[in-house]
Amino acid sequence: MAHNLMLFYAFGAIAVVTSLLVVAQSNPVYSVLLLIGSFVALAGLYVLLAAPFVAVIQIIVYAGAIMVLFLFVVMLLNAPREDAVQSGIIESGAARVLGALLAIALVAELVWAVSRSGAAAVGATGEREHAWSVTEIGQIIFRDYAFAFEATSILILVAMVGAVALAGRHLAEKKS
Amino acid sequence: MAELNHYLMLSGVLFTIGTAGVLLRRNLITVLLSIEVMLNAVNLSFIAFGHFLGSADGQVIVFFVITVAAAEAAVGLALVISLFRHVETLNPDAFRRLRG
Numbered sequence: 001m002a003h004n005l006m007l008f009y010a011f012g013a014i015a016v017v018t019s020l021l022v023v024a025q026s027n028p029v030y031s032v033l034l035l036i037g038s039f040v041a042l043a044g045l046y047v048l049l050a051a052p053f054v055a056v057i058q059i060i061v062y063a064g065a066i067m068v069l070f071l072f073v074v075m076l077l078n079a080p081r082e083d084a085v086q087s088g089i090i091e092s093g094a095a096r097v098l099g100a101l102l103a104i105a106l107v108a109e110l111v112w113a114v115s116r117s118g119a120a121a122v123g124a125t126g127e128r129e130h131a132w133s134v135t136e137i138g139q140i141i142f143r144d145y146a147f148a149f150e151a152t153s154i155l156i157l158v159a160m161v162g163a164v165a166l167a168g169r170h171l172a173e174k175k176s
Numbered sequence: 177m178a179e180l181n182h183y184l185m186l187s188g189v190l191f192t193i194g195t196a197g198v199l200l201r202r203n204l205i206t207v208l209l210s211i212e213v214m215l216n217a218v219n220l221s222f223i224a225f226g227h228f229l230g231s232a233d234g235q236v237i238v239f240f241v242i243t244v245a246a247a248e249a250a251v252g253l254a255l256v257i258s259l260f261r262h263v264e265t266l267n268p269d270a271f272r273r274l275r276g
Contacts, residue, residue: 019190023196054235054239062242148240
């Protein structure tokens with residue numbers, strides 16, 4: 001299936017380019033919008049990997065809800081452009097050499113790890129041809145991962161209370 | 177046919193981009209966005225492993241990672257808002273003193 005490989009390269013290129021631009025942009029609004037493009041490309045890769053449920057969740061929850069939250073905060077703060085780097089740490093030559101060495105070490109480690117963890121090395125039993133249905137995923141979540149599912153619901157509740165308490169603290173101070 | 181190694185390489189590249197963003201940028205919002213890029217790189221390798229092992233566990237874990245990422249984004253952005261009220265800047269170097 002040659003078109004599968006072509007689609008992988010197309011989606012992968014979109015994901016890498018948009019992620020690079022997210023990091024390189026100085027305007028956070030553009031960063032958020034480019035990150036949505038990266039998420040959509042990754043959702044395409046998930047469809048290639050027979051995971052349409054996660055692809056849809058990725059677009060609805062990630063690109064929809066979480067990125068809209070980011071966009072709200074960026075526009076609410078109306079933040080100024082990023083300051084130029086003021087600290088002298090990055091300008092010094094020793095730090096640059098050390099940073100470059102650490103970056104090369106990170107890439108070398110990743111390449112080493114990836115080259116050793118091929119499909120044969122992890123004992124792949126063969127990929128499924130048809131996609132996983134929502135029914136199958138739901139049965140696995142509620143049978144094998146029921147405790148983790150309930151734990152995440154408590155986590156969401158705690159995060160919601162924490163976010164309201166943190167961001168709305170000035171309202172409580174004004175009242176008292 | 178794209179092999180497992182292809183997906184792992186792409187995941188590694190995306191993770192490195194996210195790490196560079198966290199280390200290099202001087203804007204709290206962009207740092208949080210770079211963390212999202214790193215989370216997505218890890219999600220991609222979970223799904224790739226799950227697919228090539230013929231198991232749905234990778235997808236279930238990604239489902240949980242997305243939930244945790246939503247919680248992390250909510251709390252992180254609330255922290256950014258309350259920090260911005262104090263010093264009127266998003267430069268992380270400005271937050272050296274954490275006394276109220």
